[in-house]
Amino acid sequence: MKYFSIVLLSFLCLSCISIKADVTTETAEMRESDVNMAEAGIRLIMEAQEIAWNKHDLEGFMKGYWKSDQLKFYGGNGLTLGWEKTLQNYKERYPTKAESGTLRFVINDISKIENNNYWVMGEYHLIRPIGDANGVFMIIFKKINGQWKIVADMSC
Numbered sequence: 001m002k003y004f005s006i007v008l009l010s011f012l013c014l015s016c017i018s019i020k021a022d023v024t025t026e027t028a029e030m031r032e033s034d035v036n037m038a039e040a041g042i043r044l045i046m047e048a049q050e051i052a053w054n055k056h057d058l059e060g061f062m063k064g065y066w067k068s069d070q071l072k073f074y075g076g077n078g079l080t081l082g083w084e085k086t087l088q089n090y091k092e093r094y095p096t097k098a099e100s101g102t103l104r105f106v107i108n109d110i111s112k113i114e115n116n117n118y119w120v121m122g123e124y125h126l127i128r129p130i131g132d133a134n135g136v137f138m139i140i141f142k143k144i145n146g147q148w149k150i151v152a153d154m155s156c
Contacts, residue, residue, distance in 0.1 A: 045141070118141045120137075120139045
């Protein structure tokens with residue numbers, strides 16, 4: 001009986017370890033899949049922004065941003081709060097296609113911060129007849145109502 005109890009207890013322990021390993025692996029794979037889907041969604045938003053910018057469609061470019069008074073943009077002129085004010089600043093700084101030029105993003109890193117929040121670090125390159133402009137950015141994306149939106153942008 002003692003031998004039977006030891007065998008039964010060993011079997012139960014091994015079964016629990018096996019089940020736990022399967023659940024852990026599946027959860028890790030699901031998390032990696034979620035991160036890959038988030039990264040793909042974020043890249044699509046940024047590609048759409050490039051296309052809109054290159055048509056001098058600043059409103060289309062702003063579709064990637066959270067349309068809220070809580071949007072934060074930090075650039076050479078300091079902190080700007082709100083979607084409308086950010087759009088207004090873009091219109092003032094880039095009134096014609098000659099000023100806006102052709103935009104190309106280089107994404108150097110996309111990392112999950114927590115929950116449905118990611119930061120993106122990269123470079124922007126504007127090729128313009130009036131002179132090229134290059135810089136770096138760090139933007140924070142959040143999934144809001146099922147859509148990826150930029151909630152904070154620091155570009156310089």
